Amino acid sequence: MNEIRFEKVKKSYGKVEVVKSLDFSIRDGERLILLGPSGCGKSTTLRMIAGLESITEGRLYMGGREVNDVPSGQRDVAMVFQNYALYPHMTVKQNITYALRTQKMTKDEIEKRLKDALQMLGLEKLENRLPKDLSGGQRQRVALARAVVKQSPYFLLDEPLSNLDAQLRGTARKELVRIHEKFKQTMVYVTHDQIEAMTIGDRIALLNNGILQMLDTPENVYHRPANIFTATFIGSPAMNVHDVRFIDGQLQIDEQFFGIGNEWSLLLKNYRNKQVKFGVRPEHIHLSTEMSEGRICGVVNTIENLGAQYAVYVQIGSKEWIALSPHRGFSKGQRVYLEFDYNNYHFFDPETTNTVGYPSTLNLNSKIPLKVEV
Numbered sequence: 001m002n003e004i005r006f007e008k009v010k011k012s013y014g015k016v017e018v019v020k021s022l023d024f025s026i027r028d029g030e031r032l033i034l035l036g037p038s039g040c041g042k043s044t045t046l047r048m049i050a051g052l053e054s055i056t057e058g059r060l061y062m063g064g065r066e067v068n069d070v071p072s073g074q075r076d077v078a079m080v081f082q083n084y085a086l087y088p089h090m091t092v093k094q095n096i097t098y099a100l101r102t103q104k105m106t107k108d109e110i111e112k113r114l115k116d117a118l119q120m121l122g123l124e125k126l127e128n129r130l131p132k133d134l135s136g137g138q139r140q141r142v143a144l145a146r147a148v149v150k151q152s153p154y155f156l157l158d159e160p161l162s163n164l165d166a167q168l169r170g171t172a173r174k175e176l177v178r179i180h181e182k183f184k185q186t187m188v189y190v191t192h193d194q195i196e197a198m199t200i201g202d203r204i205a206l207l208n209n210g211i212l213q214m215l216d217t218p219e220n221v222y223h224r225p226a227n228i229f230t231a232t233f234i235g236s237p238a239m240n241v242h243d244v245r246f247i248d249g250q251l252q253i254d255e256q257f258f259g260i261g262n263e264w265s266l267l268l269k270n271y272r273n274k275q276v277k278f279g280v281r282p283e284h285i286h287l288s289t290e291m292s293e294g295r296i297c298g299v300v301n302t303i304e305n306l307g308a309q310y311a312v313y314v315q316i317g318s319k320e321w322i323a324l325s326p327h328r329g330f331s332k333g334q335r336v337y338l339e340f341d342y343n344n345y346h347f348f349d350p351e352t353t354n355t356v357g358y359p360s361t362l363n364l365n366s367k368i369p370l371k372v373e374v
């Protein structure tokens with residue numbers, strides 16, 4: 001089976017460790033997204049799988065075989081790069097079939113694979129053009145076709161859509177998923193775009209500073225983040241995370257209190273009379289102009305028009321919270337009342353920044369309210 005396994009893998013450039021002990025597996029046939037901010041080590045990790053970077057420490061297994069010292073050409077990987085890396089002097093057809101021709105594959109087989117790839121990616125009429133005579137989207141499709149014809153068990157992509165405009169990116173995301181569903185290769189996809197990660201990934205591996213922060217489904221990464229980094233990296237506007245105190249079954253925010261119920265109180269039993277980090281996503285704050293039990297009071301600082309909804313920035317004591325509202329309905333300086341959605345609280349330990357967990361009785365919300373451009 002075409003599983004990829006990292007066993008305490010490290011990568012250093014000189015004294016700088018850019019990947020710090022990766023220890024996880026990518027399942028046979030899954031779409032695994034390597035996500036994280038610029039410089040976190042995503043490309044380096046992908047390039048170690050491709051055999052384009054050496055491994056400083058640890059072991060890397062592909063299909064059960066240790067590949068630390070196996071050269072790139074013998075790893076049976078197909079790779080798509082951000083800049084497409086097409087040969088400028090070769091036509092579309094020559095670019096797509098180049099790797100097959102060097103493998104001494106029969107002419108018939110090459111023709112068959114070429115025809116399938118051209119058709120799959122809508123490139124039939126462009127096969128004799130040079131890359132310079134193609135649009136960005138067409139070049140990107142040629143790069144995909146070149147990888148697809150290899151029919152390799154490992155499909156590695158490094159930000160393949162980042163040079164496309166928003167509309168083309170939406171189409172290309174769907175195309176990629178379709179290609180993967182046909183071939184079911186083990187796919188590793190590097191991006192810093194959370195929408196790509198959420199829409200393409202079976203699972204997301206979120207990296208920061210060369211350390212794996214969380215590896216899970218898009219739903220779990222969004223609704224059950226393992227730590228504050230994950231909670232605030234995913235989602236836009238970002239999750240509100242502020243220090244609160246937990247006192248007698250209530251949370252104290254600034255000088256105000258509200259009860260959080262038995263299930264959450266049980267989880268927070270080690271934080272009695274202490275500080276804890278309380279997180280809530282902007283879409284899980286309900287704003288109202290009337291006080292009632294369970295609400296706390298704040299003052300509107302700013303309102304931002306996000307198109308489909310409004311981001312309302314609310315000051316409570318020294319902290320600002322962001323809430324999403326479907327209608328403008330509020331004005332700067334206005335007193336408003338916030339109610340946090342009980343099913344969507346998050347608590348994190350102030351020292352480790354890890355989640356304190358979730359009550360087992362809560363259902364995981366499978367909805368991820370990201371705006372996806374199509």
Ligand SMILES: Nc1ncnc2c1ncn2[C@@H]1O[C@H](COP(=O)(O)OP(=O)(O)OP(=O)(O)O)[C@@H](O)[C@H]1O
Nearest residue numbers: 013018036037038039040041042043044045191192
């Ligand atoms: N050949 C190299 N020599 C020295 N440092 C390097 C080299 N290649 C990468 N780095 C450093 O390693 C770190 C991780 O780089 P990497 O390209 O893996 O990040 P990334 O997460 O893919 O970032 P981006 O999204 O910006 O491409 C960065 O700090 C980068 O500067």
